[in-house]
Amino acid sequence: MKGHKRDIVSTGKAPLKSPVAVSVGLHLLVFGIALAGWSWNTPPEPEPKSISARLISPEPRPTPVVEERDQADKEQERKQAQAREREEAERQRQAEEKARQEAERKAQEEARKREEERRRQEAQARELAEKQAREREAARQKAEAEAKERERQKAEEERKRQEEAKRRAEEEKHRQEEQRKKEEAERQRREEEARKEAERKRLEAERRLREQQLEALADQARQEREAEARRQQEAAAARAREAQMLSESEKYQALIRERLSQAWYPPSSATENMTARLQITLLPTGELASVKLVSSSGNTAFDNSALSAVRSLNRYPIPDNRDTFERYFRQFTIEFNPQRLR
């Protein structure tokens, strides 16, 4: 009831979001009016019902509609009441006739007023409906707009989503690319590192090898130095012996040369390009053991002069040192080759 009342009094300001409630309220109102007209035993006219409802409505009594919970009791009561009421009504009917006429007039007035009201209300309702329709339309349009907006938003969202997806894909791709690059870089870095490592290891190995070699060389050099030192010492000693032998040898070579030069009579047919080589073997006493013509000058007289010279010495001057003798004078070669002919 409160809702209803409130609905009625609430004029142009119907709640935007409860068109159903308005509709319900209106129906209740119509039903209430019809009910009041019926109970008055008057031909129900559509319009008085609403008037009677109007009359009743100031009564603070609760409406039977609301109290028809106990249908049977209510029927009984209603029949008794009706009897009384018919008596009452007869009695009253004159009064009322008058009153009714009055009321009629009033009612007409009322109806006219109500008509006006109704019209006004209808206008209002129409207006309201229109307004509502407008509102609905607006709402629809709004909804549509909203839908469109939503659609747009949705499309936008979709676009955005797609863009996002694309972006994401791009990003993903980029990321993957980055990742790939990164991996590649990483791979390269690893490879580089591996290479560097290998290089380092190689260098290290080389270095070690070199060091080993150097060590070996150093070792070898040291050994060689030592050996060389030993050798040099030995060589020095040998050289000293050698030098002595050589100087001794040279001395005796010179002596032999001198003796042979004195003993050699190059024949007059000799020329400066004649050379005879004789191999001499001596006894340790300095005596000639044997002589061999190992290379002839091609001139018999020349060869003979050389052979004769070599054999003319009774004893060859030789060193006392037996080693020197064995080394140089046991066997040697004499070459006869005139450089200065008379």
Add this chain to the structure above:
Amino acid sequence: MFMKSRSRCSGSFLKTPVIACLVLFLTASLGARAELLIRITEGAGSAIPIAVVPFAESGSMPAGDKVGSIVQADLTMSGEFRPLEPSKMLSLPSERSEVYFRDWRMLGQRYVLVGQLTRNGDRIQARYELFDVNQEKRILGETAAVPASNLRSLGHHISDRVYEAITGAPGVFSTKLAYITVSGEGEQTRYRLQVSDVDGKRSKVRLESREPILSPAWSPDGKKLAYVSFETGKPVIFVHELATGERQKVADFPGLNSAPAWSADGRSLLMTLSRDGNAEIYRMDLASRNLTRLTDHWAIDTEAAWDHADRGIYFTSDRSGGPQIYHMERPGAEPRRITFGSRYNARPRPSPTGDYVYYVHQRDSTFHIARTNLETGEETVITRTGSDESPSVAPNGRLLIYATRQNGEGVLTVVSADGGAAYSLPASEGEVREPAWGPVTR
């Protein structure tokens, strides 16, 4: 030596003689390389000691020099030998079985010549052997026979054989000399063309003249002499057949006819003629007497001699101002001057081997004989005497004879071609000049 060792090897290693020999040979040569080597580049520079043992004789021998003495003298003259005096000999072997090498060694002898002569009718036969004392080896063993009157020839022959056996060069002891002697004074002056052995012995006068005789020249066969004689009052060139004494006047042109020199084939003479006004050198073909002029110069060109190849000539020319030696490589070629050492170089005589040219060379206001090495251009004075002239080279090129003055007299001296040893020929009567060494004839 290699052959010897191979045959020795073949005996011991029959299966692999070649390899064994190779190994031995290689070893020997390798060993030899490492061996001490002593080089002898100079000889004693003195004459070779040789013992010429007086030859044993069987049968009567002609009087005069013994063969051994002749050989000794020859070898001594060569300058290359130093024969041992027979008085110093410990023994006088005449054949191998009697030769004790140790004795000869002890005496310092290199060679020993032993021999024996046997009278065989009017001929004398010689058997001789030459030994190398140090090698105890016979290097010569021969026989030779000559008429008893010709013993000197036998001696010279043996000298030649010994000389060749030892030196390797042919001896020149059997060759002849030609020279001019001058004797007497004024109206008594006599010029004689003489021919002798190389030792000056057995000289024979081939021509005697009151007028000068100059420039004797031997024909290559040793049978003729060409010379210049003034017997007609002017210089004329004659060719003189020695065997017959026949003489031919080959060049009697107006003016000078001088300096004859034989070609190697004996068919032509080089000579200096002034028939065309100036002294020039001509070649005369002896058969036809045709002349070919070889020089053409306003200066004097003379004293020509064929070079050893008989292709070009050496001659004296004063075209440079004083006399100098020139060589014309072939007839018609531009002469090339050879001597530069002094202002006077004349009378060129090339050596038979073509390596030297000998000539008269003025130095320190006297005259010497010098030689120039044709390869190096080096000039050497080879005589120690002064006023030396007329060099003539022995056919073996080892010796040179020239005229010089000794005690105011002209004498002949034989000198080693290198100037090492000199041997003066025994003086004959008077002055000797213009020697010419004859060819080797066999």
